[in-house]
Amino acid sequence: MSEELERRKCVIIGSGPAGYTAAIYAARADMEPLVYTGMQPGGQLTITTEVDNYPGYPDGVNGPQMMEDLRKQAERFGTEVRYELVTEVDFTGPVHKVIINDKTVLADSVIIATGASAKWLGLESEQRLNGFGVSACAVCDGFFYKGQEVVIVGAGDTAAEEASYLAKLCSKVTMLVRRDEMRASKAMQHRVMNTPNIEILFNHETVEILGDKGVEGVKAKNNATGEEITIPCTGFFVAIGHKPNTDIFKGWLDMDETGYLKVTPGSSKTKIPGVFASGDAADKVYRQAVTAAGTGCMAALDAERYLADIGIH
Numbered sequence: 001m002s003e004e005l006e007r008r009k010c011v012i013i014g015s016g017p018a019g020y021t022a023a024i025y026a027a028r029a030d031m032e033p034l035v036y037t038g039m040q041p042g043g044q045l046t047i048t049t050e051v052d053n054y055p056g057y058p059d060g061v062n063g064p065q066m067m068e069d070l071r072k073q074a075e076r077f078g079t080e081v082r083y084e085l086v087t088e089v090d091f092t093g094p095v096h097k098v099i100i101n102d103k104t105v106l107a108d109s110v111i112i113a114t115g116a117s118a119k120w121l122g123l124e125s126e127q128r129l130n131g132f133g134v135s136a137c138a139v140c141d142g143f144f145y146k147g148q149e150v151v152i153v154g155a156g157d158t159a160a161e162e163a164s165y166l167a168k169l170c171s172k173v174t175m176l177v178r179r180d181e182m183r184a185s186k187a188m189q190h191r192v193m194n195t196p197n198i199e200i201l202f203n204h205e206t207v208e209i210l211g212d213k214g215v216e217g218v219k220a221k222n223n224a225t226g227e228e229i230t231i232p233c234t235g236f237f238v239a240i241g242h243k244p245n246t247d248i249f250k251g252w253l254d255m256d257e258t259g260y261l262k263v264t265p266g267s268s269k270t271k272i273p274g275v276f277a278s279g280d281a282a283d284k285v286y287r288q289a290v291t292a293a294g295t296g297c298m299a300a301l302d303a304e305r306y307l308a309d310i311g312i313h
């Protein structure tokens with residue numbers, strides 16, 4: 001005789017700002033949500049020090065603290081949090097399957113909030129100084145370097161966009177581009193090249209980020225001549241791309257060419273009824289905690305209406 005499977009009204013995959021905000025709304029709507037945290041409970045903000053741009057914290061907040069607050073708020077209304085990784089899904093439906101290794105949970109609605117991961121260069125000094133001068137988000141951390149000199153690595157549209165953003169705040173922005181040209185659109189290239197306080201160093205790669213407790217400079221190498229230079233700076237921004245954590249949804253949901261989930265514009269609805277997507281996993285444009293929280297809220301409201309429509313209360 002087959003074992004009866006656990007069935008939940010709402011399963012939320014991911015525990016960043018999107019997942020926990022969805023959980024707060026779903027729990028308060030009596031959907032008894034179950035959150036799977038994945039390998040990074042609390043999400044990306046748990047690897048940052050200061051979050052200064054999330055509304056409601058006038059003095060800023062430590063990233064891990066903020067995520068702990070969000071978890072407690074979700075649990076206060078009855079959210080169940082499991083510290084496990086979802087390994088597979090089956091959206092053949094109408095009831096969806098969320099699979100954790102050899103265990104299957106049935107879900108009337110699923111909210112995806114699996115986020116995205118910034119790509120890093122892979123240097124020891126980059127890891128050691130992460131959050132202490134090294135950042136992958138100019139919009140998040142640029143303000144801390146107001147009036148100072150910074151270095152940014154990258155050659156695509158996002159790197160060009162972030163360099164322009166930093167140039168408005170910082171006294172000088174040095175952009176390290178690995179090849180002899182940028183990948184960014186012509187318009188974006190034109191913008192950075194015509195910004196007086198942005199200097200682009202083509203054919204340059206980062207060798208090491210210098211500093212003990214904070215960034216003091218960057219050692220870079222010209223890969224055409226072999227010459228090494230040291231660039232003094234207090235901030236080092238990595239803008240070489242992000243990877244959405246959406247591999248387990250391949251074949252089930254529509255994605256763009258880089259793996260970002262597609263939703264019906266103005267909603268969190270995917271092409272599968274009862275499956276909703278929120279946060280960075282479905283947003284390659286804004287990638288902020290507050291926008292992730294906002295779309296997490298949308299996903300819970302969409303799920304709640306979906307359940308009501310199919311008669312699940």
Ligand SMILES: Cc1cc2nc3c(=O)[nH]c(=O)nc-3n(C[C@H](O)[C@H](O)[C@H](O)COP(=O)(O)OP(=O)(O)OC[C@H]3O[C@@H](n4cnc5c(N)ncnc54)[C@H](O)[C@@H]3O)c2cc1C
Binds near residue numbers: 115
């Ligand atoms: C260093 C750093 C500093 C930042 N600073 C700021 C800032 O100051 N202000 C700001 O607004 N934004 C900041 N951001 C961006 C912000 O962190 C993200 O926009 C936000 O966290 C996205 O939220 P999310 O909920 O979509 O996903 P994430 O925070 O990425 O969380 C994704 C969650 O999904 C889980 N997960 C993934 N796969 C699975 C799976 N298979 N099963 C179960 N769970 C899974 C992960 O474990 C994680 O809990 C920063 C980002 C970084 C990296």
